[in-house]
Amino acid sequence: MNVVILAAGMGKRMQSALPKVLHPLAGKPLLSHVIDTARTLAPGKLCVIYGHGGAAVPDMVARLNSGAHAPIVTALQEPQLGTGHAVMQALPQLDDSVPTLILYGDVPLTSAESLKRLVAAAGNGKLAILTVEQANPFGLGRIVREDGQIRSIVEEKDATPAQRQIREINSGIMVAPTAHLKKWLAALSNHNAQGEYYLTDIVAQAVADGVPVVSAQPSAEWEVAGVNSKVQLAELERRHQLNIANALLEQGVHLLDPARIDVRGELICGRDVSIDVGCIFEGRVELADGVTVGAHSVLVNARIAAGATIKPFCHIEEAVVGAASVIGPYARLRPGTELAEDVHIGNFVEIKNSQIAAHSKANHLAYVGDATVGSRVNIGAGTITCNYDGANKFRTVIEDDCFIGSDSQLIAPVTVGKGATLGAGTTLSKDAPPGKLTISRGKQITIESWRRPVKAKKA
């Protein structure tokens, strides 16, 4: 099969410099959704017709081209003279011996199942159109039938008042026999209300040529909804998120409110996972059995092991959290964080590029960066690893069973030996030996003769 994706429209109503098909839905460009769905049908040829935005669309397509799939080709449509004219730009790319499926870069949520039904309806010699009955068909092409058979498609602006009463509309998505398609497109004219070359005019030509015209219907109306404005983009985003939420619920994930979750990538959940409201998941996130994610947390490319608890308002990015660990509230785990089992990271603690072994704790107000921390270590409130001298970064090593007193600074590179204790307020600039108390702090004194100053009396 050949697939042609039309994506040359300007998208004026988006009020944006970004070409319409590059606007993100669930964190991914609209056009990428269409390409991903098209690829599930394993097309031999896949051609994207673009127009506005310079090289932005072909550049995005080129990034998708590395991989196991057949390469996607792009063709520029300039100027844009209508949907029929757009498909013409792809013709040199198409294999005549297989049918051609036409999709739209701004219609992101069509399911592969619906497309497969349409392709099956078309077989090898029919023209098949994906149609839906709409309560309000205004502005869309109407399917004109006689004795139940499709005779033509008429655009709103060209329709008679009687045709405007028709509620079955053209989604735009169709499958055509390719050799016929080439002939039909070559015969299009633009003598219509909009002065455009209408793809839809191939239907009347198919009827005239005796080629059967059939239809298939999507499982839901939103599958053929297009994006022309930010309002429509927001509506489809919610629809898509609700679909994802429903799929998670079906798998047994406990969502406290399926209307308040955003998955912008792949969220893989084990059994008995619970997710509170307002959480955002980006990239690939894995939540193992029994994980709880508190309200308003953001997880990006993260792996959370079984039984871990993420309390509210955490930001976790490119990090691994070990089994039964407790994170937050208000914790930030930055890229390269690897926590082993039963690690506790509390409020206002930031961890970056650090490994923390089992049963260690940093419960309040700390920065741990470029550090290797052993097991059963306690990092006191206000501890900072000074990993950066303004030019280079250095590592801090804290061995097993250490106790780091509150408000200590560890000036890397530095090692705290196994079982060592640092007194509160220590500025550690040399290694601390194992098993000993190391402290750097001015001696505390009390001045017996001191009196608090009093205000001078006015004369």
Ligand code: UD1
């Ligand atoms: C088209 C159909 C109409 C259908 C409707 C569904 C035609 C003539 N009409 O309407 O029957 O109900 O879609 O939404 O086909 N595009 C290009 N190049 C162009 C023109 C359009 O690439 O020169 C792309 C647009 O980017 C868009 C799609 O084709 O993705 C549809 O164009 P649009 O103008 O929105 O649809 P209509 O022509 O109004």
Ligand code: CA
């Ligand atoms: Ca148009």
